Amino acid sequence: xxxxxxxxxxxxxxxxxxxxxxxxxxxxxxxxxxxxxxxxxxxxxxxxxxxxxxxxxxxxxxxxxxxxxxxxxxxxxxxxxxxxxxxxxxxxxxxxxxxxxxxxxxxxxxx
Amino acid sequence: xxxxxxxxxxxxxxxxxxxxxxxxxxxxxxxxxxxxxxxxxxxxxxxxxxxxxxxxxxxxxxxxxxxxxxxxxxxxxxxxxxxxxxxxxxxxxxxxxxxxxxxxxxxxxxxxx
Numbered sequence: 546x547x548x549x550x551x552x553x554x555x556x557x558x559x560x561x562x563x564x565x566x567x568x569x570x571x572x573x574x575x576x577x578x579x580x581x582x583x584x585x586x587x588x589x590x591x592x593x594x595x596x597x598x599x600x601x602x603x604x605x606x607x608x609x610x611x612x613x614x615x616x617x618x619x620x621x622x623x624x625x626x627x628x629x630x631x632x633x634x635x636x637x638x639x640x641x642x643x644x645x646x647x648x649x650x651x652x653x654x655x656x
Numbered sequence: 657x658x659x660x661x662x663x664x665x666x667x668x669x670x671x672x673x674x675x676x677x678x679x680x681x682x683x684x685x686x687x688x689x690x691x692x693x694x695x696x697x698x699x700x701x702x703x704x705x706x707x708x709x710x711x712x713x714x715x716x717x718x719x720x721x722x723x724x725x726x727x728x729x730x731x732x733x734x735x736x737x738x739x740x741x742x743x744x745x746x747x748x749x750x751x752x753x754x755x756x757x758x759x760x761x762x763x764x765x766x767x768x769x
């Protein structure tokens with residue numbers, strides 16, 4: 546069955562450093578992958594979409610890579626700020642217009 | 657646009673009671689999704705609609721759960737009878753077209769005692 550893995554442990558980094566979050570998947574060949582941010586008590590908010598034929602996508606301080614051979618996506622936040630502290634969810638094309646979400650990784654950026 | 661609107665934001669009920677959650681998607685969006693989020697299982701898709709028609713309800717856990725979309729601007733998720741294990745945050749989301757970003761509502765936190 547399809548499986549998506551994100552680090553369950555929180556990632557703690559210092560302000561100004563680059564945060565790198567990992568999303569691994571198995572038994573899957575998604576056509577695209579999305580990343581969302583979720584703050585406590587709120588719904589997920591879309592950040593980036595990357596398709597299977599794209600290696601890398603950037604948006605301001607965010608960068609996403611998609612390696613279909615390794616079945617892995619990396620999500621980078623450069624020059625991280627305390628305001629970047631949140632849970633980040635990876636979501637894969639689940640077929641038929643749906644998304645299958647990972648459980649997310651909490652990022653804590655300390656000043 | 658105000659975004660996806662959900663009501664109520666919080667619901668506390670007793671086991672056996674009927675619960676109705678409501679959602680107003682973003683105007684013009686063709687797809688509407690209902691999700692449930694728990695610490696154990698993460699964010700799970702329950703059912704989704706395309707142009708008001710239910711397409712896939714395989715994520716609905718039991719017959720106690722039902723969802724309707726009588727028109728393009730309103731959907732309900734009903735649980736009858738509710739059980740303590742239904743306690744979770746329920747999200748509604750909408751999207752414009754296939755493979756596009758999903759816009760989530762603020763969620764309804766349901767507690768069944």
